[in-house]
Amino acid sequence: MSGWKARIGYLSPSVFETPSDWDLILPKGFTIVSSGLNVQAHTTEEFNRAIEALEAGLSIFTAEECDAILLAGITLGTQRGYQAEQGVVGQLSQRVGLPVSTAMNAGVEALRHLRTKTIVIATAYMEKINQAVKRYYEDAGFQVLGIAGLEVKKPVDQVKLPDYASYKVAKGLFQQHPAVDAILIQGRWRSVAWVEELERDSDRSVVSSTAASLWWVLRTLRMQIPIEGYGRLLR
Numbered sequence: 469m470s471g472w473k474a475r476i477g478y479l480s481p482s483v484f485e486t487p488s489d490w491d492l493i494l495p496k497g498f499t500i501v502s503s504g505l506n507v508q509a510h511t512t513e514e515f516n517r518a519i520e521a522l523e524a525g526l527s528i529f530t531a532e533e534c535d536a537i538l539l540a541g542i543t544l545g546t547q548r549g550y551q552a553e554q555g556v557v558g559q560l561s562q563r564v565g566l567p568v569s570t571a572m573n574a575g576v577e578a579l580r581h582l583r584t585k586t587i588v589i590a591t592a593y594m595e596k597i598n599q600a601v602k603r604y605y606e607d608a609g610f611q612v613l614g615i616a617g618l619e620v621k622k623p624v625d626q627v628k629l630p631d632y633a634s635y636k637v638a639k640g641l642f643q644q645h646p647a648v649d650a651i652l653i654q655g656r657w658r659s660v661a662w663v664e665e666l667e668r669d670s671d672r673s674v675v676s677s678t679a680a681s682l683w684w685v686l687r688t689l690r691m692q693i694p695i696e697g698y699g700r701l702l703r
Contacts, residue, residue, distance in 0.1 A: 471499025476685055477529030477537035477566070478502040479522070482623035482656075484540075489660040489678040493702060495686075495693045501532045505543075522556075526564050536685050537561075537568045541623075542593075542654065545572040546600035550607035567688045571677045572601075574684035575652055576608045578701055581683075582673045584610065584650040590638035591617040592626045592657045601654060613645040626657040634659035634676075635666055642670045650675060663699035673700050 476498065478484055484502035494500065505525055522539070529537050545553045553570060561568040569577075579587060587610050591598055598615045605612050616637055620626050634653050642651055650673040651666065653659040659676040666674045676699070683701050686693055695702040 471497065471501075473497030474499075474536070474685065474689055474691070475532065475534045476500045477526070477532065477534035479525050479529070479537065479539050480504045481541035481543045485627060489658055489676070490682075492660050493679060493682055493695055493698055495695065501529060501534055503528055522560065526560060526568070530564050530566065534566060536688050537564065537566050538574070538681050538685070539568065539570040540681070541570075541656070542572055542597070542601060542604075544570055545604045546597060550576075550604050553604075569681075569684050569688070571681050572604060572654070574680040575654065575675060575677050576605070576610075577687075578675050578680035578683050579610065579650060579652065582650060582675070582701065584673065586611045586613055586645075586647070586649045587652050588613050588638070588641035588645050588648050589615040589652045589654055590634055590641055590659075591615065591654045592620040592629060592633070592637075593617040593655065594619050594621060605652070613648050614641050616641055620657075623656060626655060629657050631658045631661065633657060635662040638662075638666055638674070639669065642666075642672065648672065653677065660698050664697055667699055675699070675701055 478500050483504045503525060526537060557568050598617045602612045602615045634657055638651050638653055653676045660678050663674045663676050679698055679702050
């Protein structure tokens with residue numbers, strides 16, 4: 469059976485694209501079963517429409533015998549906030565009978581695991597969305613010293629960015645806030661490949677939302693699979 473160790477249900481607000489950061493870090497014996505909600509622009513209307521379709525979108529993963537489900541992106545967290553998101557995810561998990569997390573909540577749990585108190589957040593998003601991302605992590609208990617993005621307006625535009633874009637934004641934030649505990653790179657843009665190098669350059673923990681999502685799956689399924697070359701969290 470494909471995914472004989474674990475099958476990850478992955479519900480994307482837009483699409484799941486390959487090759488992607490997941491190709492770099494997904495362990496042997498793991499499969500991603502993906503579906504999407506067709507978000508085509510970073511707008512409140514598109515995000516709310518996707519939230520309304522969440523429960524129906526999850527049903528496929530039960531039929532596909534997945535072991536855990538990830539709600540990718542920032543849709544639920546930015547539109548409903550951290551506390552409300554926890555309630556929605558808990559209800560969805562109970563209804564489908566599988567563990568469920570969002571990529572943002574996986575980031576929260578990963579940062580807590582690394583004993584982080586202060587963070588900076590690198591994104592590709594517009595300032596309006598960045599402020600919602602900032603509020604989410606502040607409501608989760610972190611002090612956000614800085615957040616910066618690249619004003620991308622559509623999901624597809626994130627993957628058009630050069631692969632070093634996330635490094636540049638994150639490094640610039642660290643230079644502005646050198647006393648920070650950790651650097652978070654949020655979003656669909658490519659970031660995993662640069663985590664190790666950014667950790668060497670900053671001597672800080674660096675969490676990519678993709679890496680945090682995989683870490684959450686491994687932790688939830690009680691699997692000890694160290695993954696080298698992509699930062700302290702997965703190592």
